[in-house]
Amino acid sequence: MSRTTGAEPLLKLRDLNGWYGESHVLHGVSLDLMEGETITLIGRNGAGKTSTLRAIMNLLPRREGEIRIAGKDMSKVPVHRTAHAGIGYVPEERGIFASLSVAENLMLPPRVAAGGMSVEEIYSLFPNLAERRNSPGTKLSGGEQQMLAIARILRTGVKIILLDEPTEGLAPVIIQRIGDVLIELKKKGMTLLLVEQNFRFARKVADRFYLMEDGHILESFPTSELHAKMDRLHDVVGV
Numbered sequence: 679m680s681r682t683t684g685a686e687p688l689l690k691l692r693d694l695n696g697w698y699g700e701s702h703v704l705h706g707v708s709l710d711l712m713e714g715e716t717i718t719l720i721g722r723n724g725a726g727k728t729s730t731l732r733a734i735m736n737l738l739p740r741r742e743g744e745i746r747i748a749g750k751d752m753s754k755v756p757v758h759r760t761a762h763a764g765i766g767y768v769p770e771e772r773g774i775f776a777s778l779s780v781a782e783n784l785m786l787p788p789r790v791a792a793g794g795m796s797v798e799e800i801y802s803l804f805p806n807l808a809e810r811r812n813s814p815g816t817k818l819s820g821g822e823q824q825m826l827a828i829a830r831i832l833r834t835g836v837k838i839i840l841l842d843e844p845t846e847g848l849a850p851v852i853i854q855r856i857g858d859v860l861i862e863l864k865k866k867g868m869t870l871l872l873v874e875q876n877f878r879f880a881r882k883v884a885d886r887f888y889l890m891e892d893g894h895i896l897e898s899f900p901t902s903e904l905h906a907k908m909d910r911l912h913d914v915v916g917v
């Protein structure tokens with residue numbers, strides 16, 4: 679879905695600042711994520727992409743600035759209430775419980791809103807998780823863990839999913855599968871904020887890109903301009 683001028687963003691950041699102790703790492707991040715849209719944050723290591731996701735989730739030790747979901751102020755919402763506000767987070771480390779089975783991991787997060795997918799819908803989107811429903815987390819491949827980390831959030835009924843480098847360390851065939859799943863989720867109306875260094879993957883799912891450097895946004899552009907921007911991206915992102 680493309681951006682509609684004048685509509686209220688589903689997720690809106692204005693002048694977001696963030697700190698780890700004395701270290702000031704986010705310097706006024708502003709972005710808009712429209713309902714049904716997918717945006718990708720790109721930038722070199724240390725640019726502040728993960729910290730932006732963590733700030734949205736209230737996982738930074740200190741943050742300031744405006745964070746709104748569907749117009750609602752998130753600045754006082756603690757991390758355990760973020761799902762109720764409509765947002766879920768798939769961190770880079772995935773957070774799968776090793777001693778629990780696929781099915782148990784899937785059932786862990788509570789359903790917080792109507793409209794979440796049923797377990798059967800989730801298994802039809804991820805047939806390999808259905809096959810492995812009784813396997814413990816320890817027995818899953820990296821790709822299966824990534825799929826489970828995404829699948830687990832789909833039950834909750836959140837409207838926005840933040841995904842930190844979902845393709846990192848995975849084989850091309852698995853990356854393709856994850857891309858197909860994200861496109862399927864977009865068709866269902868899900869709103870996605872991705873951090874991703876893999877342009878080839880990101881261009882398939884993203885509607886727009888935000889380029890980050892030193893804790894702030896340099897520019898935003900639609901995916902149709904990605905090709906023309908490649909030289910600049912090589913300079914800024916270093917890939």
Ligand SMILES: Nc1ncnc2c1ncn2[C@@H]1O[C@H](COP(=O)(O)OP(=O)(O)OP(=O)(O)O)[C@@H](O)[C@H]1O
Binds near residue numbers: 723727728729730
């Ligand atoms: N737990 C932490 N404590 C202190 N500083 C941190 C911590 N995590 C990240 N930083 C610092 O915050 C800055 C932004 O890091 P961040 O991880 O957000 O960048 P990134 O763009 O996601 O990069 P990467 O791809 O390496 O994760 C960096 O200077 C980093 O060293």
